[in-house]
Structures are given as C-alpha cells and as structure tokens.
Amino acid sequence: MTRRRPGSRLAGLFACILIGAFPMSSWSDEGMWLLNEPPTARLQEKYQFALTPQWLEHAQLASIRFNSGGSASFVSPDGLIITNHHVGSDFLQKLSTAQDDLLKNGFYAPTREQERKCPDLEINILQSIQDVTDRVNAAVKPEMAAAEAFAARRAVISAIEKESLDATGLRSDVVTLYQGAVYHLYRYRKYTDVRLVFAPESEIASFGGDVDNFEYPRHSLDICFFRAYDNNQPVKPPHWLKWSTTGPTADDVVFVTGHPGTTNRLETVAKLRHRRDVTLPYTLNRLRAAEAALLQFGERDPANARIAQSALHRVANARKAFSGQFQGLLDPAILRQKLQSELALAQSPKLTAADRAELAKAIEAIETAQKTLAPMEVEFSLLERGDAFASELFAHARMLVRLASESTKPNAERLREFRESNLESLRLSLFSDAPIEKELERVRLQQSLTFLAEQLGGGSPLVVKILSGKSIPARVEELLNGSKLFDAAERKRLADGGAKAIDDSRDEMILLARLIDPEARAVRKRYETEVEEPERQGYAALAKARFTVYGREVAPDATFTLRLAYGRTIGYQVDGVDLPFHTTFGSLFEKAERLQFREPFNLPERWKQGKAKLDLAVPFNFVSTADTIGGNSGSPVLNRAGEFIGINFDRNRHGLVRNFVYTDVQARHIAVHSAGILEVLRKLYDCPALIAEITGGK
Template sequence: MERINPQEPRSLRRILSLLFISVIIVGSYAAFADEGMWTFDNPPLKQLKERYGFVPTKEWLDHIRLSSVRFNDGGSGSFVSPDGLVLTNHHVARGQLQKMSTPEKNYVKDGFYARTQAEEIKCPDLELNVLISMENVTARVEGAVRKGMSDKEALEARKAEIAKIQNESTQASGLRSDVVSLYQGSEYWLYRYKKYTDVRLVFAPEEQIAFYGGDPDNFTYPRYDLDMAIFRVYEDGKPVKTANYLKWNPRGASDGELVFVSGNPGSTSRLETLTQLETKRDYIYPLRIKGIKQRLEVLRQFASLGAEQARQASGQIFGLENSLKALTGEYEGLQDKTLMAKKEKEEKDFRALLAANPEWEKEYGGAWDAIAQAEKKMVEMLKPMQYRSLRYSRLAGYALAIVQYAAEVKKPDSVRLDGFHDSQLESLRFRLLSPAPVYPQLEEVSLAEALQESSDELGPNDPFVRIVLKGGSPAEVAKALITGTKLGDPALRKSLIDGGDSAVAASKDPLIALAREIDPLVREMRKWVEDNIQSVEVAAGEKIGKARFKVYGKSMYPDATFTLRLAFGTVKGYPMNGTIAPSKTTLYGLYDRAYSFDMKPPFDLPERYLARKASLDLSTPINFVSTCDITGGNSGSPVINKNGELVGLIFDGNIESLVGKFVYDETKNRAVAVHTAAMTEALRKLYDADRLADELEGKLSR
C-alpha cells in the first residue's frame, strides 16, 4: 500500500491522491480492451497491441475505411467485390425492398435474385456514403465564437461557421461534406463522403429466414438468421470499379479469433451527465414507449383489414416492434440502480479530479449545473416538443419540407435552418423527389393517429391543435388532407420545389396550405429549443469534453454519431440463463428450432429449406457472437479478421447488450453476426446463385 508523506501539504496530498485515481480510471479503460466505438483518426492501437499483439497499419485502416459503406437511410455495409457489390442486412435493405414491392410481387416476403446484371432492380431513393477523408476543423468552429458572446450567440456563430466549412468543402471537392461534433462538442471534424445514388438490388432471401424467429428471437442469442442482402453500386450507368473491397473468407470467423467491426453506430449516451440520463429515464423513455405502443396498435388494426394492408404496414410494424424491444431494454437499464450508481460514481470521480485543480474547476466546473437547468426547462416543454408536429405521414413530411425549402433557399447559407444548407440540398432533393409509392389509406390512418395524439396530449386549446384541427376531429381532418392532396406525385413535388416561394404560396394543395400555417409555430418551437436547450448544452458539453481531455487525455472514444467507427473483440460465448451460450450456432440448430416448434410461425422455414435440406452441410455455422462493441446503426457492418477479410455480417446484439447505450460489459455484451460460411452455403445450395457466390469469392472470370 502506498504511503502518504505527512510532510506534504494536505491540499497537495489530495491532488496527488486524485491524480492516482485518475491513473486507475484511465487504466481501467485499457483493461476493458474490447470496449469502444473508435474513430479512424484515433484507433485503439495501444489496446490492440497490449491485448492481442496486433497493430493495424495505416494502409490496413485506410483499406477498411474505404471498403465500408453507410446506408444513409440507416445502417451500414461494405464493398465485397471489385465490381461494386455491397453486402448488408435484409432488415437494412427492407425499406428499399418495401418500396420496390407491389401487390403482385412482395420482395420483402419472397426475396429476390438477379441472375444477370440486367435483372438488377434500381432502388428508388437509396443513398450510400463512403468516407473519403477526415479533417479536424475544431479550431475554425471554436474560433467563430468570440469572447463575451452569450450561449445563443455562440450557437449561431458555430452553426454559421459549420455551414461555411461544409459549403466550401462541397464546392472544392464535389463530395458530401458533413461537420461532425465529437466528445460532446469539444472536437469538430469535417467528414467528406463519396456519394452513390444509383444502387441496384442483386439478392435478398425470404423474410422468414432473414428474420427467423421473428420478434420473440429479436435481440436474443443463440440465433439462426440469414439476415443478408446484396446490392450493386453503379456510376454513369456501369458497375462501379473499386480497388477497396473486403475479400470474402468462406471459412468465416472461428472461436477465440480477433475480429473487427467497421460500421456506423447511431447514437450512445455513455458520456452524458447523470442529469441527462435521469431525464431520459423519468420522462423521455416513458413518453417514447407509450407512443410506440399506441402506434403499433393502430398499425396492427390497419394490417388486419387485408393482405394488401398487411403488406403496406409490415415495414413500419417491423421497425416499431424492433424499436420497442430496444427502448424497453434501454429503459430497464436506466431503472437498474447498479447501473445508475456506476454512472453516478464515474461522474463524481471525474468532478473530484476537476475540483482538485482550481483553474480547471473555474473554467469547467459550472457545466453540469448549466446542463441540469437546461434539462429542467426541456422537461417542462417536452410534450410541445414532441407533439407540435405532423408525424407518421410521409406526405405531410413532404409538405412541410417543401414549404421550408422554398423559404430557406432564399436566405444566406449561414442563417438557414439545418438541413437546408447548400451542401445538403442535393441529398434533400433526392429524398423529396423519391418515386417510391405512397399508400393513401395508410397515410390517412397514420396522420389521424398523430393528430389524435397531439389533441390528447396538448389539449384542444393548444395553438398547434387549433391550427390543424380547426374544430374538426382528427379522423375527419386527416381524411380531408390525404384525399385532397396531390403530393403523392413526384412531378408535383418537383414543380413546387423548382417554382420556389411563389409556387408554394400559390398552391391550393391542402397539405401545403396546412404546412404554410404551421411553419411559423414549428420554427418558434425550434427556436425555443435552440435558445433554451441546445445553446446551453452545446456550450456546457464542450466544457465537459475539454475537461475530460484535461483529466484523462484522449484515451476514450466519443459517443456514437452515425459516423464510421472501428470496434474490435473476440469471437466468444458467454454465461447465459445458468448455462453457457456457444460462440456459434449451426444449421443443425436451425432445423432443431424449427422442428421443436412444430414448424409454427415465426419458427417455420421457407419451402426451399425443407425441399433442399439433404443438400446442405448441417454443421455449417450460421451465426456467431463476439465481444465487439456495437449499437443500432451497426446493422450490416462487416466483421473483419486481421487480414482485412470478411468473416461475418453484424445483424443484432444480444438482450444483455441493450444497456450498451449507456455502459459496456465485456462479460455479457455480444454482437451477433451472420457467418460467411452460411451465406456461401445458402447461395450455392438453396438459391442456385453460384454466379453470385463465385463473384463474392473472387472466382468469377473477369
């Protein structure tokens, strides 16, 4: 045990003691070596070397980064051939499969295989992004904030500078340019992306095998899912040629192997203050869960009306059931006293280290109280923030976006609403002009539910409710709006966008007219949030982030931001339900699970899996788990070995990993992936897709 020198001043002993604690805390992050969603500018080289004796080179990291793909509608993927093949999950592809489908052909349910490139189907509105470069622009963004500025003025200055940086980069490079805030706003990075919008479907299996076990098996393990889909990227009408792609390893991952995940985790809250987590626990999660349950009830009622209604609503039901299970797990985590005590201690220790240095305390110490006050204000306005909006309806969303587009593009770029800057307009127009089908009956039911929620939660005298309902019932108003609008026609949307403010002002379309009426209220609510919440929490978060650097250095990773990250870990089972979960499952287990449930849904199998069972090697691994640190948004991420080869495909986390939103536990958190061996086995023996399998394995004659 370390001795304390009694001759040292007491204050100095306290500082030294706290610094010792700091070393222990920093060391603990290295001890949990498999933790982290690391940015590619700050990879975990030290952890990898100490634990695994492996140090990836710059060339290795660059190759993985340039082989990785972000699905801009949510999810991840990777290039897996030199001719533009991209691998992701069926559930990531589901939105596009739904939009391609018709009453006669359901690609979600039945799957698809293009035997030739001529048969590949173009996605209606899918944008893929590849991260080309990263540039630290922290000095520019922070330099825009002048001494003496209020939090509101500072926020506006940051926003204006960010818009300027993005626009300059877009003009100079031709690449999508996004400024990303990391470490609670203490760093800003300019990410430049190569953007692809000609993306075509090559292969998807049946929904029943892609989401085997349905919602009961979701977020669980052992699993038996072939959750995969393959697209091909085109440029100038031809398959894109890329030198950076992941070579297919048909043997896949093995027990105990070091593996990596390169993907785009959506969001985590591991660096948030205790007050922010308490707000989520006590107010935000209950409100969101309540809303999802109500929405699911309405959609299930709609789906019960017939087969076509069920097809139309299936994608939303799938997404909401997935969200409900995830949010419920996260909510239960926040209700866990042990977890919250851990977060409280982490914050207390951090603040104690800060307080030991008077200069640090003076500069950063007030940040937590500032956030607490902002959170208190947010709670008071939470329902207006949630319910003063036209939700659940694509057509209503189009209407408000078009009205705001016309108003914003007239302004200088620096003062526009976020989402309408010059650097963002191309992607925005691509979404607004999507040719994807819109289902009027579903739109009407969905909008009616949103308006009913707003009326119930805000009351009939709320200004938003008065403007929208005008004394009518939510069902009546929704019916009139949806039956009267022509916004389902992309040509009309284009004419309004191209016609600008005058065309929007002259439009008699009922949804456009309503959007014009509520736009001032929406802007007022947005301004209130910026002035009272965002400006305060951005400034305070920046202070906390800088304080964290002072105390711990850059030994930590930032919270997830739906940008490219690198995780690492080991293929490894874990203790579960009084027994042990294996690191892998096999096709034997798939058939055992199906027969154990007497082939009753959702444990039945597609017909081809019964007819061709004898052709399969049932010892083939189908799914496996690793200690890689992932969260929502990582779906579709490649699992990669030390050689940079593809050995698996992330599609889920286990139920124990849901609290990973807030903390990581290497003993229980597991990332669940599809094994490459199962994908190859299925393509060749079940889908007669030898040509596709040959291309994936590099055997296709070019």
C-alpha cells in the same frame, strides 16, 4: 483475467457494473473508435495485432453508409454491396407490388440487366477526416449570448461544408464529437444509383421476428446484396472485402467497421435522469401507440401487412431498444456508477481548482438545460420532430414549405438541413418516385394525430387548429384527398416554383405544413438556443476536463459516422447455461421444429424442402464482444487480414444498455457468419453468378 492498465478505469468500471462488483479486469473491448484516432496501442497490447494505416485505409474505403440508416460494405471489385435485409427492406418494399412481393418471396437478379434500381437511396463512403475544431471554436466568442453563439457556430460549420464541397465535389459534413468538444470534417464519395441484386425471403431474414429481436441464440439470414452504379456502370471501388470462406472460429479477434448511430455514455447524470423521467416515457408511449396501429392494420389483410411491414419493423425494433434503455436507467446500479464516475472526475488531482470550478459549472449548466427542456420536449417532439404527423406526404409538404423560404436566405442563416452542401441529398429524397401508400398514410396519420391529441389535450388550441372542426378520421380524409403530393412531379413543380408556388398552393398538406410552421419553428428555436447551445458548451467543458484526466482513453459517443470496434468471438452464460459463440443450421431447424413452424418461426418452403442438402454443422450466426449499437446494422465483420467474415445485424438484450455503459460480461453483438451465407447460397439458392462474384470465381 489479465492485468488492468492505469487509465482504463472508466472502461473497466463499465465492464463490471452489471456483475455488481469490481474484479480486476483486462482492457475491455469498449470503444467505437474514430478512424483517425484508432486504438492501435490497445490492439497491440491486448491482441498483439498491428493496426497498420494500410489495414485501416482498406477497411475505411470498403465500408459504406446507407443514408437511410445503416451500414454496409463492398464485397467485389464490381461494386457489389452487402448489407442487412432489415437495412434493405425499405427498398425491397418500395420495389414490391401486390403481385411481386420481394419482402415475402425474396429476389435474385441473375444478370446486371435484371438488377432493380432503388428509389431515393444514397450511400456514402468516407474519404477523409479533417479536424476543424479550432476554426469552429474561433467563430464562437465567449461573450456571445446563447442565440448568437448558436448562430455563429451554425454559420461557420455551413461555410466549412460549402467550401469543402466546392473544392472537392465530395459530400462534406462537419461532425460534432464528444457532444461539442471536437469538430471533424468528414468527406464522402456518394452514390445514388444503387440496385438490388439479391434478397432472401423475410421469413428467414428475420426468423423469430420481434420475439428473437435482441435475443441470442439467433438464426437469421439478415443479408441483402446491392450494387452501386455510377454513370450507369458498376462502380469499381478501390477497396473491397475479400470473402472469407471459413469465417471466424472461437476466440478470434474480430473487427467491425460501421456507422453506430447514437450512444449516450458521456452524458451527465442529470441528462440520463431526464432521459429516464421525460424522454423515454414519452418515447415508449409514442412507439407503442404506433406499433399497435400498424399491427392492427397489418392483421386486417395480407396487402396491408406487406405495405406496413417495414414501418412496423422499425417501430417494433425501436420499442424494444428503448425499453431496454429504460430498464437500464431504472437499474439503480447503473446510475450509481455514472454518479461515481462523475464524482471521480470532479475530484481528480489532475484538475486544478479553476478546472474544477469550470467543470462544476458545466455540469450544472447541463442540468439547468434539462429543466428548461422538460416542459418543451413534448411539443418539440410532436411539432418539430414531426411525431404528430407520421406521414410521408406531410414530410414532403414541410420540406417544400421550408425549402421555399430557407433557400432565399444566406447559407449561414438557414436551418441546418437546408445548408447548401445538403441540398442535393435533400432533393433526392424529395423527388423520389417511390410509391406512397395511401392506406398506410391514413393509418399512420390517424394514429399520430390521435397521439397529438392524447399528449396536448383535445381542447388545446393547436389541436383545435389542426383538426379545424372535424373528427380525426374526417380530417385525415380531407388531407389525403386534398393533396397531390403523392406525385413526385407535383413536388418538383412546387419546389421549382419557389415561394410563389407555395403561397398559391391549395394543397391540403401544404396548407397543414404552413399552418403549424410558426409554432414548429418557434419551439425549435427555443430548443436550439435554450437547450442545445448550453448543452454543447457544457459538454465541451466537460470533455476538456475528461481529456485532462484520462486523455483520449474513451472514444466519443456514436454519431452515425464511421467507427472501428473490435472484440473476441466468445460465448457467454445465462442463468448458468453456456451459450456457444455461434449457432448452426442444425440449431435453426431444431428451433423451428420445436415451435412447430408457427409465425414468426416459420421457414420458407425452400428451406423446409432443402434441409437435407445443408451441412447442419455449419455456423449460421455468431457473437463477439465488439462494441456496437443501432446504425451498425450491416457493418462488415473483418478478421486480422481485413477479410469479410460476417455481417453484424443485432446485439443481444444484455447489450441494450450499451447506450450508457459497455459491458462484455454477457453483452454481445450478433452477426451472420460468412461460411453460413456461402453454404445456403450454394445449397438453397440458385445464384451461381453471385457466388462466383463474392468468392472471386472459386
């Protein structure tokens, strides 16, 4: 390997820890970089790539955020969008019926008229970033108590967002970076008329299912095409990605622009220990309970399986991701390195004595916040995050109950999700006419209320109050039969009716949401004041010390905002076996045949029958070292020319510790290859218009 630069110490260290030693290392490819603080120098030095403002603007404006939790990009001048099948699957399910199962059978709209509008989907395209750190910090005075500081910060952020919305008409979000050291205002163009164009069958979209999830070699056509509309016309985006018909070859430099959700790399050891000992054990228990209930429900019959599929995938995916995180935090090597880097920072000669004292205080404050958090976290998660009420009806009911009271308050004083600048997005989801499946509501609500009782005890006052003298199944029937919130018009009526409509309502779900609101708000208030605020202040001080010592050599943790990552297309070794950087259609068929096409390794009939038509040597999936995490699903992979060469959809199991440390020894993200997509669209799917559109008629 080549030389190591001063300043890259942290990155280099993280890159090596999984091999347990400290060999010399080049710059690693770590980093989910801010678009306004791009890794220009690194790219020049390591890959001799000149990252121009034009390249960045092109990538930024062609990149899309799916607010439902994923990434995407424009791939035609007529607003055609590509994302992952597993990002689109929520909408595929909402558009499906028992007679017309788009998840199972796939979908293609040969004409614009046949495209199907998705209920309650909002997509965002980042237009600009503005640093508002000084204004935010000016509003929070050092002498303020935690509750006051929290309120002051929330107020100034809501004001900035509202002003920006009023001035530009753009969705405006203030984003907290470095856990509280930096605040940026992100402005987005948003579209809410998004229509389905193409989806493959889920058997090939998620070939290998839960077994292959987070594994490589991989063989998934995890893609889905949509089209954005505005005023009933296809959007004409100023930038869209040209489709590379060849895609990447070995050892290419590649770029990923997407919206990584959450990483925890800059967290203190105390916070990570808290995750290991409190948050993750609870979370894993919760996810396994939900997954078991959904699996059993889905097995009962094919109709259940269809309506549970996307909830099940989400839960199973989270369970696997968090299991990997938990194993990572149990690995003594990882926490040891975290501790060493915390010590190294504290002992840096670049810090003054005063800096050091401030840093020590900050680290201690974060540790104290964890001790405060531990006894309240389960209640916070159950009541306020809603783990006890896994129900769309309940989510709507709570939104309605709170909307009625919050919207009468000044903008500055509202719970954050009810700030003026967010109300339009909130209403989009509240008034969605997507069907709510009663059978699925029943199983999820029974399961989550049971989990509540497991956590708090059947005799706890809260459980007794919620069940109101009934068994869980009986109470769930009462809630479901006594609610009209299945109907979007009824939700609209209640929202429009304000506090009086809510007060007068005898809807069982509204009553439940009102019943627990005092406790839920109380625990949220304690969480915000006693945990969130001290953490934020602590991390701001910690980041200040990091900036002094390392500058901005380390990108901020992921925040579901647009980031640029880069890496190389290169395979890796497992147990001495070389895994190539890409798979092929040939290796897909080998695997399916070896596993006798048993679920989850079955293939759609179209594929089984069409094998002979395919060039089996064409690449299907590929990996690179670029730094990604959940939320990056659907991110375009670009080449030096800014062309679309693939679409990220996963990372391998070695990448599951990426929440805490980046390593490029074995960890890889996984993408579908642009040439592979073209090959199957051409040979197996009868979709000439789609092919013409993405290849520019070639």
